Amino acid sequence: MVKVVIIGSGNVAQHLIAAFQNGPNSGTEIKLVQVYSRQIATVSHLVELDKITNEWESLMEADLYIIAVSDDAISLVAAALPFKNRLVVHTSGSVPLNALNDENRKGVFYPLQTFTKNKPVDFTTIPICLESENATDFQLLSKVAKSISDSIFAINSQQRKALHVAAVFVNNFTNHLYQIGEEICQEHQVPFGILKPLITETANKIMVLSPQDAQTGPAKRNDTVTIEAHQAFLSNENHLNIYNILTQSIQHNGKKL
Amino acid sequence: MVKVVIIGSGNVAQHLIAAFQNGPNSGTEIKLVQVYSRQIATVSHLVELDKITNEWESLMEADLYIIAVSDDAISLVAAALPFKNRLVVHTSGSVPLNALNDENRKGVFYPLQTFTKNKPVDFTTIPICLESENATDFQLLSKVAKSISDSIFAINSQQRKALHVAAVFVNNFTNHLYQIGEEICQEHQVPFGILKPLITETANKIMVLSPQDAQTGPAKRNDTVTIEAHQAFLSNENHLNIYNILTQSIQHNGKKL
Numbered sequence: 001m002v003k004v005v006i007i008g009s010g011n012v013a014q015h016l017i018a019a020f021q022n023g024p025n026s027g028t029e030i031k032l033v034q035v036y037s038r039q040i041a042t043v044s045h046l047v048e049l050d051k052i053t054n055e056w057e058s059l060m061e062a063d064l065y066i067i068a069v070s071d072d073a074i075s076l077v078a079a080a081l082p083f084k085n086r087l088v089v090h091t092s093g094s095v096p097l098n099a100l101n102d103e104n105r106k107g108v109f110y111p112l113q114t115f116t117k118n119k120p121v122d123f124t125t126i127p128i129c130l131e132s133e134n135a136t137d138f139q140l141l142s143k144v145a146k147s148i149s150d151s152i153f154a155i156n157s158q159q160r161k162a163l164h165v166a167a168v169f170v171n172n173f174t175n176h177l178y179q180i181g182e183e184i185c186q187e188h189q190v191p192f193g194i195l196k197p198l199i200t201e202t203a204n205k206i207m208v209l210s211p212q213d214a215q216t217g218p219a220k221r222n223d224t225v226t227i228e229a230h231q232a233f234l235s236n237e238n239h240l241n242i243y244n245i246l247t248q249s250i251q252h253n254g255k256k257l
Numbered sequence: 258m259v260k261v262v263i264i265g266s267g268n269v270a271q272h273l274i275a276a277f278q279n280g281p282n283s284g285t286e287i288k289l290v291q292v293y294s295r296q297i298a299t300v301s302h303l304v305e306l307d308k309i310t311n312e313w314e315s316l317m318e319a320d321l322y323i324i325a326v327s328d329d330a331i332s333l334v335a336a337a338l339p340f341k342n343r344l345v346v347h348t349s350g351s352v353p354l355n356a357l358n359d360e361n362r363k364g365v366f367y368p369l370q371t372f373t374k375n376k377p378v379d380f381t382t383i384p385i386c387l388e389s390e391n392a393t394d395f396q397l398l399s400k401v402a403k404s405i406s407d408s409i410f411a412i413n414s415q416q417r418k419a420l421h422v423a424a425v426f427v428n429n430f431t432n433h434l435y436q437i438g439e440e441i442c443q444e445h446q447v448p449f450g451i452l453k454p455l456i457t458e459t460a461n462k463i464m465v466l467s468p469q470d471a472q473t474g475p476a477k478r479n480d481t482v483t484i485e486a487h488q489a490f491l492s493n494e495n496h497l498n499i500y501n502i503l504t505q506s507i508q509h510n511g512k513k514l
């Protein structure tokens with residue numbers, strides 16, 4: 001049996017705790033033996049009280065320690081661990097493997113998803129990107145990851161950096177475009193909800209088509225009449241600026257300008 | 258019984274034809290009596306041959322004529338119609354009501370969705386934005402729209418313009434961000450598929466949260482360390498340019514700059 005300790009109590013930590021508690025092999029092959037949380041109460045709805053600690057000295061022996069805290073706290077947490085030569089991983093997309101210190105064996109266990117508090121996710125579909133220093137540790141990470149997800153990838157720190165930047169485009173920036181859509185609707189007294197089926201279908205479409213093949217719209221078909229009408233319509237300078245840059249980028253079809 | 262004629266054979270026309278053929282009230286309350294298509298063969302898989310014509314003079318008498326053609330062909334088609342005082346609507350988000358001529362009663366029947374050839378959509382969830390010159394025509398449009406969709410809105414030409422621009426942001430531009438995500442993955446030998454569950458969840462999230470509440474990421478939390486690392490990582494000038502502008506826009510939280 002593989003014993004796992006999760007350190008952290010934020011969004012990612014909470015979703016991981018729930019996934020390990022509910023996983024199909026939970027308690028048999030893989031066991032979440034302890035959670036470290038500065039505030040016990042933050043995770044007490046997810047795991048039995050006797051499995052929660054807020055003292056480094058009380059950390060149990062385990063095969064894997066998953067540090068699921070904010071990026072800038074990872075090194076501090078790694079330095080606080082009162083043991084050596086164990087497998088310690090973090091869950092961040094943007095922090096290199098080497099941010100962990102040399103006292104323990106390093107690894108990364110990065111679930112590539114956006115987690116919302118109180119909104120359950122189906123963890124089995126979430127890609128988990130794994131990295132380790134040696135093959136034995138990779139096997140163990142892989143076994144643990146497979147107990148909660150069907151989608152496991154070996155991703156080195158450079159590739160993970162690329163994925164993290166790409167994720168900013170398809171998640172953070174896409175959501176910001178949703179917000180601009182909402183602002184334009186509000187300005188003209190149209191319910192934003194009218195756009196929601198379109199938003200869903202836009203995401204669904206690239207499950208069957210490449211983004212390049214899925215591209216439509218005035219920029220794609222060089223419809224200058226419509227583009228100029230939109231430019232004249234946009235009263236918000238920031239919206240117009242973003243409209244122009246993305247329109248140009250589509251017209252140049254992603255080539256370097 | 259309301260008799261409907263569809264003029265056009267492109268993506269929107271084909272999805273409308275299929276929706277009217279398969280609608281719950283199809284053939285009883287609402288009946289698609291004819292389709293006009295320059296090439297008979299383009300729509301012959303969707304509707305019986307004797308219902309298809311490619312001659313203006315053969316257009317049957319009907320209660321509603323839906324012009325589903327490209328934006329710049331709408332006026333030409335409207336001018337070619339060999340009758341007067343009937344209800345004629347177009348399906349465009351960006352063309353004003355007045356692009357239709359004065360020979361007939363004008364209206365708009367705009368299904369707000371992105372249509373992909375050969376990819377069926379559930380028409381009942383697609384918002385249809387209606388506009389007409391008088392209440393009687395609006396009632397008829399409403400009855401026809403309700404026969405294929407559960408989501409009907411009265412939207413005037415100015416509001417429709419706003420919706421169309423907003424749709425460019427949440428559909429065309431969002432899809433372009435997906436493409437940039439794919440380009441970054443390809444450059445670093447990472448399969449783009451890893452990002453697909455994130456793309457799906459990004460769209461799902463705003464079904465329960467406002468885009469403003471759903472916003473996460475380095476720009477939102479003013480994480481300059483990560484932002485600078487991303488800027489240094491992006492080798493494509495166009496990607497970097499878009500990264501900077503959207504990051505700034507999130508940091509200013511959509512306010513005018």
